[in-house]
Amino acid sequence: MNYDVAIIGAGVTGAFIARELSRYDLKACLLEKEADVAMGTTKANSAIVHAGYDAKHGTLKSKLNVRGNQMMERISRELDVPFKKTGSLVLAFSEHDLATIKDLYENGLKNGVPGLRLLNAEEVIRLEPNVNPNILGALYAPSAGIVCPYELAIGAVENAVDNGVDLKLECEVRDIRCTGDIFELITGKGAIRSNYVVNASGLQADIISSMVQETEFSIRPRKGEYLLMDKTMGNMVNTVIFQPPTRMGKGILVTPTVDGNLLTGPTAEDVDDRDDVSTSPSGMRRIMEEAKKLVPNLGFRDVITSFAGLRAAPDTGDFVIEASRKVKGFINAAGIESPGLTAAPAIGEYVLELLKEQGLALKPKDNFNPIRKSIVHFRDLNDNDRNELIRKNPMYGSIVCRCETVTEGEIVDSIRRPAGAKNLDAVKRRTRAGMGRCQGGFCTPRVVDILSRELGIPPEEVTKKGLGSNILLGKRG
């Protein structure tokens, strides 16, 4: 198969590039080394749709952040994914902080962020009664919000696949050869030929880029640990609560999630290992200390799980989204650290422009369908709709995950749909089965059973998250 465009990396960036491309009459593939989409930085981050006052005016980050924020409402409607425009607050505790948020305010105005306001302490408390009463003021950004980052990426990939993009999982790119006008990508699943290549490989972006050219940027993995709290804490704050940013990033924040939990983090620690998403006792303690400064009434007792993600931090300080000056047809979409999630839809548009400049013919398809329908979540339906659903498909009457009220019907749908789930964690991300209080204690054996049945593999071959992560190690006896 000869592709017009091959995209490397099915994180949220690659997902939106693929979706943009699927509007046109061309053949594109999306290559992912892991067993599911959204497995890298996309899986573990703060899930914030940033307003756009942070990124320094004039940078690519600032431009794509504000554009991405504007697009998010339409995107979330088209892809049927949750997006809540909660607004955000940057709290100030000192005169120095007040100066910092004033600078952010002015930078935000230049970036074109709508509705920014500097609030006094009283106004902040009215908005957020549970924040530290010692605040002096805050920067309020009403256009900020929250999404589910992996659901956003999954939605975009499903829509892209529906519109003709080939998704290839467990397909790691090991080398890229350029012969004439054609790239040959050597993968774990054979060679793939393509006229254009977009590198959206996140943490691997500098490595992939050096396969075709001398690369002028490098990616530094910067770890961020998080604590996720029980839904009983979900109402502690209504908006995303930041502390004033420092050189290492935006610092530890406290935010509601679209699923109704409370999330706090991240730490920021430069690491060497591009796969190291381990958590640490010092990280967990630090998060809690910092989070309590913002919202004093938090405690470890409410933590239901901890996790870590890696930011793909570029040494250039800005997104690296550009066509290669040396090799025609090769485009980097690299260094997508925060606000990359917000910017992703805008990055999709931007990369398309770059491809066009490189000579890619873009003829719009007549039958592009921008609409993707989410899995029907039983827990969100009213009684009539629930009954109707069970009548049509009795599997919706069988509850598999009792903490999150997830039915067998939803799990089967998550496996059968385009870019469907192939392992336990993939089912979990699509349905929330195993994400509740018991963290899969009850539903794991049942989901393993369903995966085995639907994929036609023995239970021992069912994995947690792809190759080598088998859940069971053989039959008894």
Place this chain on the structure above:
Amino acid sequence: MLKVDLAVIGGGPAGLAAALEARKNGIENILIIEREKELGGILQQCIHNGFGLHYFGEELTGPEYAERFVEQVKKEGIAYKTSTMVLDIRPDRTITAVNSTDGLIKISAACIILAMGCRERTRGTLNIPGDRPAGIFTAGTAQRFVNMEGYMPGKKVVILGSGDIGLIMARRLTLEGAEVKMVCELLPYSGGLTRNIVQCLEDYNIPLRLSHTVVKIHGKDRLKGVTVAKVDSNRQPIKGTEEYVECDTLLLSVGLIPENELSRGAGIQIDPVTSGPVVDERMATSVEGIFACGNVVHVHDLVDNVTMESITAGRNAAKYILSCKDTRSVGRSIKTVPGHGVRYIVPQRISDLENIEELKLFFRTNDVYRNALVVVHFGQKTLYSAKRQKLAPGEMETVKLKSEALAELVCDTSCDELKVDIEL
């Protein structure tokens, strides 16, 4: 709307015993709702023996113990729905449940008995740092895989926590050919029954490392090993005592939590220590006409005790249904108060003093005590005092108050607190 006299939520040992006792006391229209395919609850996967010594005076396996009640329920013709999940209980005792064949089911019950049991604590609630590979299971999940599904969760196993299920699984996995390297317990004493430590660990030379915990998890895809370390008296890891243990499986047996999401939804008062409903001596909760029994109230070590408690609940539920007397309007009530060395007491209150015939207090201590006195105080009076050789948090203790003591409770209206102390 389906109308029943008694709805029992959960068809495990608690629900079955309660339903049978209610039937024995004259209640006809009973419905048991069970989320699994079969009645019997967690006992169905507990294929080891040791059940029934107290209640039946003989040693049974879990499924055998359950079968005795399941047979009775079928013989009595008590209605039950399996593979049915209760989604919601309202304070007015309407229940919403769902299954594949009936769809949504709305039930209006004159009386409800909660018997949902408990769930296991997880890695998240422990906050163990490190990677997030496959191979980490709660002991009960592993037990289900081995005993119900016929699969091995792993070959080289470390167990964190010395709760009873962990101890049972140490033996079970050893018998199935796995190598159980050690059981680590954060506390200086085990949380399990002594008989399980002897029969499941000592008999198989599996080391029990007291005051040890897992401080790090290694392995990106499947678990490769854990770092264990000794902890100090504040349960903090001691630097320099870390030891890497190669393993492909980590089982967690770090405690059970009564499952009370439905109870909270019904507005029932929950005891923060037991994580179960506050109940009185009749097993009545704070909401009229709703009773609770078994592990949903507090975690038991022995199913025999669950059965006894559930019989109490079933009998009083029947009485309530037949008399229609509000379970809450009973005049004077007495609070039970955990005194020195006592973590919690069930029941938390005594409310039907006029009709009280016997009173059993179940409690757990907060530490290990040897040759200590268990003393029950009522104001200035001592109603009970007895020496116990050993008291441990892993073993539930019982005090049965005699009729003279009960008479004191009824007569002395100046006092409203019954206190249990451990005295050395």
